Amino acid sequence: MPAISASAPGKIILLGEHAVVYGQPAIAAPVTSLRVKVYIQAAPTAPAGQVRIESPALPPDTTTDQLPPDHPIHQIFNLLCDALGIATFPAMRIKITSTLPKGGGMGSSAAVSVALARGLSQFVGLPLADEQVNRIAFEIEKHFHGTPSGIDNTVITYAQPIYFVRGQQAQLLSIRQPLTLVIADSGVEASTAEMVGAVRQRWQADPAHYERLFSTIGTLVQQARQILAAGSAEQLAPLLNENHRLLQQLGVSTPSLDRLASAALQHGALGAKLSGGGGGGNIIALVHSGDVQHVCAALEQNGAARTWITTLQSTPSKFTP
Numbered sequence: 001m002p003a004i005s006a007s008a009p010g011k012i013i014l015l016g017e018h019a020v021v022y023g024q025p026a027i028a029a030p031v032t033s034l035r036v037k038v039y040i041q042a043a044p045t046a047p048a049g050q051v052r053i054e055s056p057a058l059p060p061d062t063t064t065d066q067l068p069p070d071h072p073i074h075q076i077f078n079l080l081c082d083a084l085g086i087a088t089f090p091a092m093r094i095k096i097t098s099t100l101p102k103g104g105g106m107g108s109s110a111a112v113s114v115a116l117a118r119g120l121s122q123f124v125g126l127p128l129a130d131e132q133v134n135r136i137a138f139e140i141e142k143h144f145h146g147t148p149s150g151i152d153n154t155v156i157t158y159a160q161p162i163y164f165v166r167g168q169q170a171q172l173l174s175i176r177q178p179l180t181l182v183i184a185d186s187g188v189e190a191s192t193a194e195m196v197g198a199v200r201q202r203w204q205a206d207p208a209h210y211e212r213l214f215s216t217i218g219t220l221v222q223q224a225r226q227i228l229a230a231g232s233a234e235q236l237a238p239l240l241n242e243n244h245r246l247l248q249q250l251g252v253s254t255p256s257l258d259r260l261a262s263a264a265l266q267h268g269a270l271g272a273k274l275s276g277g278g279g280g281g282n283i284i285a286l287v288h289s290g291d292v293q294h295v296c297a298a299l300e301q302n303g304a305a306r307t308w309i310t311t312l313q314s315t316p317s318k319f320t321p
């Protein structure tokens with residue numbers, strides 16, 4: 001059995017996080033410079049079925065039988081056995097590496113699921129189609145993250161900018177001209193499930209108010225979609241700023257995320273907002289490409305643990321959501 005490597009990118013949410021859980025549209029894009037990679041090789045001398053995993057998230061030299069039964073790795077193996085119609089996997093060694101920040105709102109958990117589903121299905125000679133990979137990653141997200149919308153697993157599986165509505169087929173976004181985004185990590189790990197749960201409690205306490213906020217966010221997303229297809233960065237920027245204000249009203253921003261967004265704007269960014277679940281994680285700033293270094297430096301001076309630069313663009317590819 002030849003060794004296999006597979007990978008999956010990170011992601012950002014351009015607009016629409018949280019409201020997307022309540023049926024509003026959202027826009028997300030892959031960050032292909034950040035990746036989870038898996039490398040799988042046969043272990044012919046190991047006991048039958050033994051799977052040894054090297055991962056930054058696990059103690060050294062872990063085998064799957066040492067993991068609790070509800071560990072995501074077991075869930076992935078079970079879902080894959082069902083999808084592939086096999087009873088067990090052969091003995092193997094899996095190495096997982098990641099350049100994605102954990103708990104940083106960049107889709108690290110979905111990227112691990114996608115890369116593993118891809119790699120393991122290829123390893124046994126039964127490569128899964130993207131649609132099946134996406135379904136498995138969504139099952140894992142549901143199991144571990146409460147009520148996910150499915151946007152993370154979808155954008156990461158197809159590695160394309162998407163317009164996404166929960167429960168519907170994602171649509172590829174048309175982007176007229178490439179846009180430059182700076183991503184700044186607040187350095188604070190946050191649980192998306194907890195943030196989504198907190199918004200749910202507030203929504204249950206005052207549904208009318210929160211539904212107005214969700215629907216205003218949905219309108220921004222629809223406007224942004226038109227602008228991406230036919231407009232300019234200058235037209236898109238105020239929508240990002242407005243989305244950040246609405247996320248503040250949903251209660252998911254923090255002083256450090258607000259500080260980063262303000263610092264980006266003060267130092268030449270056209271627009272800025274938190275991206276993802278909030279409570280920590282990252283902000284994104286829309287910039288002219290000539291201002292990238294200046295904005296990154298300002299973000300780092302204002303508490304960013306790290307910054308990355310990514311380009312939002314339509315990517316012709318074989319993938320079709």
Ligand code: PMV
Pocket residue numbers: 013016017018019020021104105106107147148149150151152192196275276277278281
């Ligand atoms: O994984 P994060 O932190 O980027 O958040 C995903 C976006 C949410 O809308 C907050 C949750 C979801 O499932 O859509």
